[in-house]
Amino acid sequence: MLPQILVNGLYQGSVYTLIALGLTMVFGLWRIPNFAHGNVFMLGAYLTHFFVGCFGLSYEPGASSGGYFFAAMALSMVICALLSAASYLSLFRPLRHASPMNTLIVAIGLFIIIERTVSLIWDPSRSYPTAPPWEGQLTVLGFSVSYQKLLVLIVAPILILFLLVLVKYTKVGKATRAAAQDAEAAALVGISVDRMSLITFALAGALAAAAGALIAAYPGTHLFPQMAHRYTFVAFVVIILGGLGSMVGAIVGGYMIGLAESLGAGYTNGWLPIVGTGYAEYYGLIVLLLIMMLKPTGLFGGAET
Numbered sequence: 001m002l003p004q005i006l007v008n009g010l011y012q013g014s015v016y017t018l019i020a021l022g023l024t025m026v027f028g029l030w031r032i033p034n035f036a037h038g039n040v041f042m043l044g045a046y047l048t049h050f051f052v053g054c055f056g057l058s059y060e061p062g063a064s065s066g067g068y069f070f071a072a073m074a075l076s077m078v079i080c081a082l083l084s085a086a087s088y089l090s091l092f093r094p095l096r097h098a099s100p101m102n103t104l105i106v107a108i109g110l111f112i113i114i115e116r117t118v119s120l121i122w123d124p125s126r127s128y129p130t131a132p133p134w135e136g137q138l139t140v141l142g143f144s145v146s147y148q149k150l151l152v153l154i155v156a157p158i159l160i161l162f163l164l165v166l167v168k169y170t171k172v173g174k175a176t177r178a179a180a181q182d183a184e185a186a187a188l189v190g191i192s193v194d195r196m197s198l199i200t201f202a203l204a205g206a207l208a209a210a211a212g213a214l215i216a217a218y219p220g221t222h223l224f225p226q227m228a229h230r231y232t233f234v235a236f237v238v239i240i241l242g243g244l245g246s247m248v249g250a251i252v253g254g255y256m257i258g259l260a261e262s263l264g265a266g267y268t269n270g271w272l273p274i275v276g277t278g279y280a281e282y283y284g285l286i287v288l289l290l291i292m293m294l295k296p297t298g299l300f301g302g303a304e305t
Contacts, residue, residue, distance in 0.1 A: 003143045005266040006259070011149045013258025014156035018211035019231055020238035020250040021163060022204030028180035028245040029197050032103045036087065036110035037208055038232025039118075040080050044209025045216040045223050046118055047076035073213035077206040084205025085198055092201070093194065119225045152214045159210055160251060163203070167247065176200060180245065234281060241288050243298030252299055257284040 019041050026034045051072035087110060095103045118124075137146045145153075167173035179186040179196040187193055211231075215221055238257055242249020264283030291299060 005262050007145050007149055007153070008266070009259035009262030010255065011152050011258070012261060013255035014152050015211050015215060015231070016234055016238050016258055017160060017251050017254030018156055018207050018214075019235040020242070020254050021160065021247060022207040023235050024239045024242070024245060024247060024250040025176075025200050025204050027239065028247075029176075029183070029193075029200055030092070030103065032100050032107065033236060034204075035104075035107045035232065036114060037204060038228040038235065039111050039114035040084060040205050041208040041212045041215075041231055042223075042225065042228035043083075043114060043118060044076045044080050044212030045221075045227070046122060046212075047079055047209070048072045048213040048216045049223060051075050069213075069217060073210065076213055077209040080209035080212075081202040081206040084208075085202040088198055088201040093197070096194075115225050115228075122223075122225075124225050148218050151217060155210070155214060159207065163207070164247070166203075172196075172199060230281070234284065237284055237288050241291055241298055243301030246298070246300035249298055249300035256287060260284050260287045 019038070022040075023034060023037050026032075026037065048069075052068060054072075091106050091110065092103065095106060137144045138150055165173075167177060175186070175191045176196045176199065178189075178191055179193045183193045186196075216223065234257060238253040239250055240253075241256065242251070242253030260283045261280040264286075265280040295301065
């Protein structure tokens with residue numbers, strides 16, 4: 001039982017981390033919670049579903065999309081990156097020196113617009129079932145894990161590692177970190193804060209779309225316009241737990257929340273079903289409250305991002 005619970009926790013934690021990383025990157029530069037980010041995740045799931053259909057593949061049970069899934073995922077990441085960059089250029093950049101409340105209201109408005117637009121394109125009265133790219137499961141030492149969860153457990157860490165290397169060792173990444181730490185000082189040494197903000201929004205959109213694509217690959221998942229609400233809430237819990245603006249904190253926090261939900265729901269469902277699997281997010285909130293009591297700034301609050 002424990003191995004399965006741990007796999008489920010790592011699966012959920014991987015999705016939470018991808019969403020939270022984009023949120024914390026934007027927060028590092030803008031110091032505002034970008035509520036619209038959650039619906040970019042939802043849009044990425046819908047776009048992946050759409051592109052898989054465009055390739056002539058079926059979403060009926062038993063269908064297999066194989067390698068075409070990665071093409072659909074890549075396309076959704078590109079589109080969401082471009083849309084996020086466009087939202088920065090058209091909406092957020094003009095508010096660079098405005099009140100944070102103005103920017104927050106714009107982010108909430110964009111959240112609603114994305115949700116309503118998806119409802120216009122895809123029928124909101126029905127949910128869209130998805131199908132896994134591959135059927136079957138892998139069995140090692142008597143323990144089985146489905147290919148869908150294995151896909152998430154492999155792809156998500158690769159994307160996270162890529163982002164960490166990009167931010168830590170490339171010129172663009174170093175410039176982004178400098179702009180996040182002190183925008184005025186970064187501008188004085190020739191770093192374009194505007195360009196770094198544009199790149200950050202694009203990367204955040206791509207990561208959110210990747211998380212949505214991985215959710216769309218899980219069998220039995222049903223897409224609907226409000227699906228992002230819970231994930232957006234959990235992503236904010238993750239970045240608060242890890243420390244606002246800390247990428248390492250977002251990674252640690254994402255997997256902590258995922259494991260806390262899985263372990264809590266898995267071990268209480270038998271003897272306390274009222275707070276079992278249906279209330280899994282409660283365990284993540286308990287972890288958050290405990291950490292906040294011990295360290296109000298979060299696990300990596302104030303640390304280098």
